Amino acid sequence: QKQTVGQVIRIAGLLLGFTIFGTVGIRLIEGSSWLNSLYMIVITATTVGYEDPVTLSDNGKIFIIFYLMFGLGIFTYSVSQLGQWIVRQQMSSMLEQR
Amino acid sequence: QKQTVGQVIRIAGLLLGFTIFGTVGIRLIEGSSWLNSLYMIVITATTVGYEDPVTLSDNGKIFIIFYLMFGLGIFTYSVSQLGQWIVRQQMSSMLEQR
Amino acid sequence: QKQTVGQVIRIAGLLLGFTIFGTVGIRLIEGSSWLNSLYMIVITATTVGYEDPVTLSDNGKIFIIFYLMFGLGIFTYSVSQLGQWIVRQQMSSMLEQR
Amino acid sequence: QKQTVGQVIRIAGLLLGFTIFGTVGIRLIEGSSWLNSLYMIVITATTVGYEDPVTLSDNGKIFIIFYLMFGLGIFTYSVSQLGQWIVRQQMSSMLEQR
Ligand SMILES: [K+]
Ligand SMILES: [K+]
Numbered sequence: 346q347k348q349t350v351g352q353v354i355r356i357a358g359l360l361l362g363f364t365i366f367g368t369v370g371i372r373l374i375e376g377s378s379w380l381n382s383l384y385m386i387v388i389t390a391t392t393v394g395y396e397d398p399v400t401l402s403d404n405g406k407i408f409i410i411f412y413l414m415f416g417l418g419i420f421t422y423s424v425s426q427l428g429q430w431i432v433r434q435q436m437s438s439m440l441e442q443r
Numbered sequence: 444q445k446q447t448v449g450q451v452i453r454i455a456g457l458l459l460g461f462t463i464f465g466t467v468g469i470r471l472i473e474g475s476s477w478l479n480s481l482y483m484i485v486i487t488a489t490t491v492g493y494e495d496p497v498t499l500s501d502n503g504k505i506f507i508i509f510y511l512m513f514g515l516g517i518f519t520y521s522v523s524q525l526g527q528w529i530v531r532q533q534m535s536s537m538l539e540q541r
Numbered sequence: 542q543k544q545t546v547g548q549v550i551r552i553a554g555l556l557l558g559f560t561i562f563g564t565v566g567i568r569l570i571e572g573s574s575w576l577n578s579l580y581m582i583v584i585t586a587t588t589v590g591y592e593d594p595v596t597l598s599d600n601g602k603i604f605i606i607f608y609l610m611f612g613l614g615i616f617t618y619s620v621s622q623l624g625q626w627i628v629r630q631q632m633s634s635m636l637e638q639r
Numbered sequence: 640q641k642q643t644v645g646q647v648i649r650i651a652g653l654l655l656g657f658t659i660f661g662t663v664g665i666r667l668i669e670g671s672s673w674l675n676s677l678y679m680i681v682i683t684a685t686t687v688g689y690e691d692p693v694t695l696s697d698n699g700k701i702f703i704i705f706y707l708m709f710g711l712g713i714f715t716y717s718v719s720q721l722g723q724w725i726v727r728q729q730m731s732s733m734l735e736q737r
Contacts, residue, residue: 394490508579
């Protein structure tokens with residue numbers, strides 16, 4: 346199941362859109378700065394989850410619940426597809442150098 | 444290994460049941476609100492794990508240990524299957540639009 | 542790649558051994574209770590990572606670095622294999638009931 | 640998709656390089672000790688994400704955002720490949736002992 350360049354671009358676009366959507370959502374609900382909102386979403390969607398820089402209100406908690414419920418599978422699948430693609434590119438360019 | 448619609452529905456049901464079971468369990472053991480109990484379980488089962496809104500008693504810790512030991516594999520596998528299915532649906536609908 | 546019952550038992554054994562090793566390690570290094578040591582290891586190996594019930598000394602940090610470096614891949618792979626097996630068992634028993 | 644020993648070595652090298660790069664980056668930006676910088680990166684790249692031993696400045700947050708965005712897929716894919724390889728080695732050596 347090698348990915349084509351077109352598929353990789355679409356997956357990267359999906360990831361980007363998902364990140365922007367979450368960042369704007371947190372900013373609108375919690376009034377946090379752009380950097381803290383983006384940081385919060387990256388930390389959440391990657392499931393790193395340090396202590397949060399943005400303390401969530403009840404509305405923020407509900408947003409995060411739906412965000413994770415609907416988006417985490419997409420995020421995880423997309424990131425692992427991209428990771429697989431990057432590792433394969435690196436390996437094949439290493440092979441070519443020989 | 445394309446999933447059929449029937450399989451996707453069963454996997455989604457498994458996920459829902461697992462989430463409800465955990466939420467009710469935390470609420471019974473810790474007496475936390477429905478929102479905080481659900482939030483705690485979503486944050487736990489997705490492995491995001493921010494600082495917990497519900498401070499766990501010893502019984503709560505034992506519940507979470509068993510919940511993760513028995514359920515995390517099911518949860519992770521189900522979420523990745525759903526994510527794969529959603530990404531594929533999106534990709535094929537993009538292809539059809541051409 | 543269906544797993545045989547023998548493989549599933551060996552994977553479960555690997556997981557159990559890995560959990561016991563970590564629990565004993567944390568207890569020896571930090572002097573924490575059995576429950577807190579086990580809870581710490583389950584929270585760590587599943588990558589949930591709430592704020593830790595055991596505050597780690599430098600030796601504890603070094604132990605966790607090696608524990609994750611060497612063990613996380615084994616843990617993640619084993620848990621996903623078990624999850625896959627459980628979901629398949631449930632699905633096939635659902636099919637048989639029809 | 641069995642991995643060859645050469646592939647396993649390259650994947651391990653990729654993981655090592657990625658860990659060193661992150662540790663040096665955090666140390667340069669935050670001025671934290673080598674142990675705390677390494678611990679921070681291991682906790683982050685494995686997505687365990689306890690409360691961070693290094694409190695991040697805005698530059699640190701930006702570094703972590705890019706580190707996760709570009710590196711997490713590589714890290715996750717590499718760790719799961721290594722885990723798969725270790726589990727298979729263990730299983731086949733168990734089989735040989737019979
Ligand atoms: K986490
Ligand atoms: K955390």
